[in-house]
Amino acid sequence: MSLEEDLYKEIILENYRSKKNRSRMDDADLASEGANPSCGDDVELFVKLDGDRVVAVTYDGIGCSICCASANLLCEAMKGKTLTEAMTIIGEYRKMLLEDETPHFSEDLADLEAMQGVKHYPVRIKCALLAWNTVRDMFETPASGG
Amino acid sequence: MSLEEDLYKEIILENYRSKKNRSRMDDADLASEGANPSCGDDVELFVKLDGDRVVAVTYDGIGCSICCASANLLCEAMKGKTLTEAMTIIGEYRKMLLEDETPHFSEDLADLEAMQGVKHYPVRIKCALLAWNTVRDMFETPASGG
Amino acid sequence: MQQSQPTVEPTARVSLNVEELRRDFPILTRTMRGKPFIYLDNGATALKPQSVIDEEVRYYTELSANIHRGVYEFSEEASECYDRTRGIVARFVNAQSEREIVFTKSATESSNLIAYGWAMKNIKAGDEICISEIEHHANFVPWQALAERLGATLRMIPMNPTDASLDISDLDRLINDRTRLVGITAMSNVTGYMPPVERILARARAVGAVTVVDGAQWVSHATVDVQKLDADFLIFSAHKMCGPTGVGVLYGRESLLNEMDPFLFGGDMVLRVRKEKTVFRKAPEKFEAGTPNIAGVMAFGKAVEYLQNVGMEAIHEHEQDLLRYVVERASEIDGLVSYGPADLSTRGGIFSFNVGDAHPHDTGNILDEDGIAVRTGLHCAHPLMQALGIPGTVRASFYLYNTRAEVDRLIESIHRVRRIFS
Amino acid sequence: MQQSQPTVEPTARVSLNVEELRRDFPILTRTMRGKPFIYLDNGATALKPQSVIDEEVRYYTELSANIHRGVYEFSEEASECYDRTRGIVARFVNAQSEREIVFTKSATESSNLIAYGWAMKNIKAGDEICISEIEHHANFVPWQALAERLGATLRMIPMNPTDASLDISDLDRLINDRTRLVGITAMSNVTGYMPPVERILARARAVGAVTVVDGAQWVSHATVDVQKLDADFLIFSAHKMCGPTGVGVLYGRESLLNEMDPFLFGGDMVLRVRKEKTVFRKAPEKFEAGTPNIAGVMAFGKAVEYLQNVGMEAIHEHEQDLLRYVVERASEIDGLVSYGPADLSTRGGIFSFNVGDAHPHDTGNILDEDGIAVRTGLHCAHPLMQALGIPGTVRASFYLYNTRAEVDRLIESIHRVRRIFS
Ligand SMILES: Cc1ncc(COP(=O)(O)O)c(C=O)c1O
Numbered sequence A, B: 001m002s003l004e005e006d007l008y009k010e011i012i013l014e015n016y017r018s019k020k021n022r023s024r025m026d027d028a029d030l031a032s033e034g035a036n037p038s039c040g041d042d043v044e045l046f047v048k049l050d051g052d053r054v055v056a057v058t059y060d061g062i063g064c065s066i067c068c069a070s071a072n073l074l075c076e077a078m079k080g081k082t083l084t085e086a087m088t089i090i091g092e093y094r095k096m097l098l099e100d101e102t103p104h105f106s107e108d109l110a111d112l113e114a115m116q117g118v119k120h121y122p123v124r125i126k127c128a129l130l131a132w133n134t135v136r137d138m139f140e141t142p143a144s145g146g
Numbered sequence C, D: 001m002q003q004s005q006p007t008v009e010p011t012a013r014v015s016l017n018v019e020e021l022r023r024d025f026p027i028l029t030r031t032m033r034g035k036p037f038i039y040l041d042n043g044a045t046a047l048k049p050q051s052v053i054d055e056e057v058r059y060y061t062e063l064s065a066n067i068h069r070g071v072y073e074f075s076e077e078a079s080e081c082y083d084r085t086r087g088i089v090a091r092f093v094n095a096q097s098e099r100e101i102v103f104t105k106s107a108t109e110s111s112n113l114i115a116y117g118w119a120m121k122n123i124k125a126g127d128e129i130c131i132s133e134i135e136h137h138a139n140f141v142p143w144q145a146l147a148e149r150l151g152a153t154l155r156m157i158p159m160n161p162t163d164a165s166l167d168i169s170d171l172d173r174l175i176n177d178r179t180r181l182v183g184i185t186a187m188s189n190v191t192g193y194m195p196p197v198e199r200i201l202a203r204a205r206a207v208g209a210v211t212v213v214d215g216a217q218w219v220s221h222a223t224v225d226v227q228k229l230d231a232d233f234l235i236f237s238a239h240k241m242c243g244p245t246g247v248g249v250l251y252g253r254e255s256l257l258n259e260m261d262p263f264l265f266g267g268d269m270v271l272r273v274r275k276e277k278t279v280f281r282k283a284p285e286k287f288e289a290g291t292p293n294i295a296g297v298m299a300f301g302k303a304v305e306y307l308q309n310v311g312m313e314a315i316h317e318h319e320q321d322l323l324r325y326v327v328e329r330a331s332e333i334d335g336l337v338s339y340g341p342a343d344l345s346t347r348g349g350i351f352s353f354n355v356g357d358a359h360p361h362d363t364g365n366i367l368d369e370d371g372i373a374v375r376t377g378l379h380c381a382h383p384l385m386q387a388l389g390i391p392g393t394v395r396a397s398f399y400l401y402n403t404r405a406e407v408d409r410l411i412e413s414i415h416r417v418r419r420i421f422s
């Protein structure tokens, strides 16, 4: 176990630096902000839907490498999924970090496994979850009739 | 040194129980209240003056034996004294308790020496001073032009 | 020097092994004024077991870090310990969620937090606040000051001067449609009397008033279940529960806490500060601005665990035994007057008394000479004393480590007071 | 792994015997993440010397009594120790009287006490409050909330984004005839920058505004003389001065304190409570309702004595030396940006920085792995961060026990951050 192996892998740093999904969306169907007051991470998530299907997710804001990398991975993972599929992925991702379970991601989502090492750094788990929890809350709210 | 010898001498208990000077004065020239919030002692002092001379002092209120005995002794000691004489006696009394000095009271004030033992019980000193400080403050205020 | 022997059985059935428990409290090996130290001032503050002292020391020697903002190990551990205490306290009073537990500096700050955070916003001129005549100043003066500030009316459930119990015959008038807040102590710090809190709370709920229970005395001596109690707020202090000084608790219903205005403003209670506008966090963080008493809160967690291990039921029974015993033995003393209802089952382990014409201060002074610590005076309950028409009392208050032998020493010393003041 | 050697002389002339002082702090023998513990988070809270820890323990094992109401020996001694600390603190900041020292639970409570006790009564709609853009939330949010509540206007002395210093060119407009209160930090907790407080206070006095100086950072690092400073209020916290958590100070001019409304209501702050009306005591008792943090205040007295023995001048010089050294050594690191004025003599021992595109949180995490405790993030100074346009900083803050060797380890670890984020 070392920082370089668990946290600061190439793939995480790449996702941290990627600007691909880092933007605001003017015509978003859903938008919500999430913050970790204790570390200053503060991100806004934007979702474009086509009926039940996620067309695009982007994020903006400030956050550490783990927070931003996980947000970028989220944007990639959600693209083209139905809301139900999306929620399943989010559930898997959360389990991987919170319940010490080996994740079962399909091949196109294999990059998500890079985040597994975060669980050795308990305080960073909330960084890795911030964007994911924010999107989950958005997906849950309309479903519950809001 | 023992409680019975230093604090609870006969003379103090007599003065504690004496009702002689324990009354309110409707036509007092000076009146003032003093309290020790930490122990609940709360006494009111009344003074009748004839020009520069103290005609009578009385007190009312609640207080422990030391507080009430010292108030009664005060009332006795002040009677018939000029304000200047009264202030001298107050000064002597305070010195006896605060500065570890052997007091030089005239014969008619010898009873005051009974209070000497209080200084072995530091928390009780404020009980023994409450009435005396209250009267001193009253005597000082008119003198200072109020 | 020989007193008549007590008529009650020498040791009642109690499940506490007091001699063993006493070893947990290092101060009990001390002497005071050259005599073995007898601590009967538990109503003021409780003694601390070694585990509580050790936890304070552990924080300062092993962690010493500020919480909630550190990315380093010691800060993480301190944060975790601090947060864990919230859960310990929540379970101790059976709160629904640990988000209902706010750490303050004292029960006094807790009641003021309610006054500033809830009452200032929700009470208007003409509204009424109802408290009782037997309240400690901590649950009296804030409401009096608030009523004056807001132009509200302060009503008081009166005390029966005969036994210092509450007279609730007029409850329906005292708590009425204009009543917005009802504050009531669950246990008097003067007499140990436990008012019929359920009746009073039921009436308050019937008129829709918010309820504040002062548990500063009660929580350290009873099994508390806030869900069963069904009060909106409960306040108490760590230092009366074998915990450190400088830590208090405000229990509040989560929904109510979240609706309230913040009280102290500053760091940690904010989500986002902008020059134009600040967004606050939810309860309990909203009410915990600034660096808290970290060592104190951690040590408080140990105190609660200590009490839980001993068992609140057992503590309560032990105190009942001591109370019965002291009342029995005191009955042998001429001129001793004690205060509080005769039905001892309505009282916690507090025995307030006066001896002949000895002022409480004098009695306390003489007991001190015999190594016995009691409190004397008005006990921050001036209105109660006024209603009783006395200049104060001598209060002996018991806790888990007190013994019948200590009560015997107390009685002996009271006889000395009698002799001096005869 | 080899860094270029620093160009400054290996040990500057400082009068502290740091190696000896370090032995007073038991935590300094610990390891963190398996490495010798390096504590550079003094801006958050300071480590505690043994004498402070011992005093806490002494209270709990030898006295354990509540204060100001006991007629027994241990309570008397506790009261005396508590009161004595007031004098110790008064002399430490050169107050005219110990009645000018109010004990609170934190600097944050102190500023709120001023807001509730003085400002609520004296500020009206249309009045102005002036603070600065670099304030800690403790001296920002209370005034923002108050201004909003009262309809007053909040003005801010702006920050120069280039070096995080204050731009006081517009002072005469910002502090004007409508200004009722001016709040200013004496030392930024982000950059260590010490603003021209005298200039700002002079202007405030000229318009008759009441002045609040936030000394939470300053008092632990400087020789403070409140009479020379001539501010109305000064707030600070014990825990940043080698003292315990849960104790803060409000220094206030005696006359002003006595004019103020009480803040927390309850026991001990009253002279007489009647059902109709309560008479309050004078300051400082008026502001100390309820059971205070007795152990904490006593231990705080030991902390102040400790600092006095070491000498505030020497502490200041030592920190200046470390600051110059870290700035010098950090200049060798590519992509390191630090914040605060280049003139180090205007700064206390705080070094805030960022490394390349590593987020502060990431840097802090890597330093932690190397046993180094720093703080990362927004440091309860969101407006300052917004003005700088950054998502936070990594803050290394020094105190009397830090060494150049620790700075070397910090620099080495920053190089590791560089390698990971390159
Ligand atoms: C019944 C009651 N309420 C409130 C308080 C206030 O507690 P604290 O002084 O810890 O704020 C006390 C303690 O004296 C008390 O006995």
Ligand SMILES: Cc1ncc(COP(=O)(O)O)c(C=O)c1O
Pocket: C267, C289, C290, C291, C292, D043, D044, D106, D107, D108, D109, D136, D138, D139, D185, D187, D188, D189, D214, D216, D217, D237, D248, D380
């Ligand atoms: C400049 C400044 N002001 C105020 C505070 C608040 O101090 P406390 O958290 O002890 O209330 C701090 C500490 O974080 C500070 O650095």
